[in-house]
Amino acid sequence: MSTPVVRTERVGTTLLITLDRPQARNAVDAEVAIGLTGALDELEAAPALRAGVLTGAGGTFSAGMDLKAALRGVSPEIAGRGFGGLTEAEPAKPLIAAVEGFAMGGGFELALACDLIVAAEDARFGLPEVKRGLIAAGGGVIRLPKRIPYHLAMELLLTGEPVDGRRAGELGLANRVTAGGQAVAEALLLAERLAENAPLALAAVKRVVRAADGAPDSEAFAFQRGEMKTLMASADVTEGMTAFAERRPARWTGR
Template sequence: MDKVYEHIEVTIDGQLGFITLNRPQVLNALNRQMVSEILFAMECFERDEHIRVIILSGKGRAFAAGADIAEMANDHAVDFEIRNQFKDWDRLAMIKKPIIAAVHGFVLGGGFELALCCDLLLAAEDTEFGFPEVNLGVMPGAGGTQRLTKLVGKTKAMEWLLTGERFSAQDAYQFEIVNRLVEQEVLMEETIKLAKQMAEKAPLAVRLIKESVLKAIDSPINEGMHFERKNFYLLFASEDQKEGMKAFQEKRKPNFKGK
């Protein structure tokens, strides 16, 4: 991964790939180049067989306080259509490896949409969430209305989206947007601990579990069950399945290779 990044920092530690939003002077507001860099880094991690879990976080006082308004203030509808504004966001949703977001400070607008693209969220206790787009005469366009509604239901999503009100990390936890609340000082420590726990599991099983859960969100139960069953069968063609069950019988720790 030799690419030079302008708006993010990318590091690797063992089986974990780290992406840190790095525009702290504007509270990590997302511009198009930044989203492109995030996607590029994630797809590099996706291809790297040594990386098993991706961790996304933000530098400074916020995870991300929204989209870069200055960049889009003078755009027109046709500009967005020709540019295919959200194509990179669509590709983010296709990442197969688990993504954990460690969020703090402000998680607003496009920053909230980015967090909702991740599979698990750990939040500092003082984090504030929200979709303020309605205050600017616009609306979320990178999945905010869809992913939030699927998580919390129509009633609460409608309230938050139509008022643009911010809500607390405690509310986000109550409505199951966030997996865990932790103190700011140990946010990354707890995120890394969770990521390492997941990285020890069989990579193919993790991949197909993620795929199956995402299928469940949009599918009738019978279709989802059929999809799950095919993935279950598929794992019995893997070396990891043989290793995992052999290790269980031999009462030792398995050595998973993602094959």
């Protein structure tokens, strides 16, 4: 029986997802893409899970696309979900990247597809596709200029040169910067913080942010009004207000 290249572990209300091809620096091939798709489906399907943490085994997040597999015509994309089954997916639940070592090319794009990033200070983020005659087509060219100032994004995209985790924090790419080897632990703590909040509200935040991206304010507010109407009719809103009045932690049901 073969060893899975993507492992999942439930840690409290968090699903820890680990890319597990350390011998290939967790490069993404079709098998990894299928495994990551399954892991994200597991996260979405389990009501007890509130957030996911994505990381890589062996001290490396991911070296990106498996070029050897790509040269054989093996695609690392999943229809409707993009590179690795993630870059064009829209998970309802929060997803945190815990980056140790290299997050290069498609690996960086997997991190950019997450909602939050925790980086070890000695991690390396880069989009070297231009050095191979390509562009960062898994979301790098599209997402990076929205996350950091235009000229800084263009420097990374046009030079293909990497930055370390400390610099990623300075640029605003990383929410937390840790000592080496501590990114997963910090990401799990951050996931616990998220789990204190209403799951319906967390999912609504993500939907509104997506809908508002590039849309006129009038359309964004119209979409948001629909989300608010749904939330106000939920049991969780009643519970949240009651818990506040009674000065106790809320007991969320996701209904």
